[in-house]
Amino acid sequence: MKVIEGGVTAAKGYKAASTAAGIKYKDRTDMAMVISEVPAESAGVYTTNVVKAAPVLWDKKVTDSDKKVTAIVVNAGIANACTGKQGFDYCEQTSIAANEALGFKDCEVIVASTGVIGMQLPIEKLVAGTKAMVGKLDGSIAAGTDASKAIMTTDTVNKEIAVSFDIAGTQVVLGGMSKGSGMIHPNMCTMLGFLTTDCDIDKKLLQKALSEVTKDTFNMITVDGDTSTNDSLVVLANGLAKNTKITSEGKDYETFKQALYFVCEFLAKKMASDGEGATKLFEAKVVNAKTKEDARTLSRAIVGSNLSKAAIYGCDANFGRFLCAMGYSGSVFDQSDVQLYFESKAGKLLVFDMGVPLEFDEEFAVKIMKEDEVTVFVDMHEGTAEATAWGCDLTYDYVKINADYRS
């Protein structure tokens, strides 16, 4: 497997477009479209929030059905959440507009929205934007990159990646883009992610691979503990690579899943490090836990704690806060089995050893914590399971961004 240039347009048969539809922002693109030249299989994972946005309800219906998908239409600025029946009708109207303009019949369209909750979409602008994008569809790398920029809200960088790999002698490509910076806390997946592949793979296996990979990638990041109403991760597979179709779990399935994992982990980490106001990526790695679930719970609690995040921002090796977060995570353990280290490119430092706090070199600790990526490494000495979670530091700018989001 190797990383190649591009994102959603890297695989065969995918085109993208973006436009400034004027939904909420001025002077920037705020809609994106991704299409597959031939209808594609789809799979999706969605938010567990019981207040689900209209597009989440719409898309789940689509990816749960046997119908193939031709297009993805996304807008930024308004989330189409808490908008009642009207919001759901708008999803249908967008889908109809896209299919009519594309000339497809009997195919489904994925729609997604991100932005302010509790506000109706200007549907005329959305339909006009959809039609305008159909005329601009383009299979270039640049068109994919532009699409990844059009779906940003408080994101400061666009997020895309593509890889190529080999399935039974045939080259296959998987690419993707995602957005997300605030209201980010894993529970199914986080904010919006769209993956496109030319791999020929059975729909059920596509869904299985996506669901499994999400658990250790998108579901292991957090920015602020707020699980969004709109979280959606959708993958399209159009089969144009013409590889021997993957129809059972085996070597080819594992190869595909590995590529999917790589792409999802890359995008997830990119979202964590671009968390609202963040200055660094904050990673928690828990090893030798009793069970995989314990390892996930503990590592997520560490990166989720406001106090831990503030300490990471301040380069303060206040390790008690990390132990405190582990303690209230819901996982049960004995603190006298625990070792805790701070780690980064600058080195690794043991600060808590089998229940006992150590005297340590504060200067070295600060040096470790000043790096762009800081890891809290915890050895539980209780089993063999491990997990890694990603978050970011808590800064003044997070508060600034969110105290005045709507204006």
Next chain:
Amino acid sequence: MKVIEGGVTAAKGYKAASTAAGIKYKDRTDMAMVISEVPAESAGVYTTNVVKAAPVLWDKKVTDSDKKVTAIVVNAGIANACTGKQGFDYCEQTSIAANEALGFKDCEVIVASTGVIGMQLPIEKLVAGTKAMVGKLDGSIAAGTDASKAIMTTDTVNKEIAVSFDIAGTQVVLGGMSKGSGMIHPNMCTMLGFLTTDCDIDKKLLQKALSEVTKDTFNMITVDGDTSTNDSLVVLANGLAKNTKITSEGKDYETFKQALYFVCEFLAKKMASDGEGATKLFEAKVVNAKTKEDARTLSRAIVGSNLSKAAIYGCDANFGRFLCAMGYSGSVFDQSDVQLYFESKAGKLLVFDMGVPLEFDEEFAVKIMKEDEVTVFVDMHEGTAEATAWGCDLTYDYVKINADYRS
């Protein structure tokens, strides 16, 4: 029942003292002692964090036993958490020092600590401070107030209250003090609280009343979602009011419980509004929920969300964030049954009505949210249960305080 002057020394037979023991702070008092002239019954509720501080383990042993309690010794600056066997031994040494100096035998001492986790206490200073305070014990209101100041960490105001009430024709007094500003998220109770009463009440009923009242008071506040390693709430009852002893649940028990509720709610709200960096008290009131547990879960999720808290700080009526928090709380409901209002002294405004977002007067919304105490009022239309939770806004100062706590 009426509110009277004072705190822990208001009830008959209680004295207090404080001292500058130099444990971590300079130029301020950092230890407090409260004693009962006659050994008192005790009851306690403690953190559910599995990483429990040494004093929590010590105190639970004490309040679970049949022995009576003579004194409470508290220090601020170092939490004596994550300190292994040595930390627990220090609790015993403090207890022995207090009992020897006080001349009591066969009685127990409650010890409590608050401050940095993962650092050993300077035990000589703690013992010296304990002995020094025995010489300064004083039953005055001022001595109680000084004690409530000595246990503060990042608190900006001291927290105390006292009430008097009537049990079968006899006047009884209940007073208390608490501290807590950060690492505050309810689970048993929050940070340190000490209550003293001269009421004569059976130990089991004392514990029952405390456990029940805690659920709707201390357990309903949050500052940052971080459940501390040290949370402890202890009540002493010395019987010196000489009321007819409360030995069963009935009118007298209810009167006592009502007073306990009043005192606990007062102290809990005071902690929420003095949350680290807070500029206002943020209340969530959920009515007509399916069950009491749903009402508690929903109201706690609203005041616990970083995004909600930032919106409250920015006076931004971004109601979708509150619905989003309710949605991921774990409680299951239908958004089309929900009404959401903003409310304060300035008025009440419906912004979300049975699943539909309303167009509302933004200027009036800002006016409501600019008050010192702001309520999000939610009608679930699903049952008859209700609950109220308290928190505070998320501000730059919260980040500032916690990015550089240890230095």
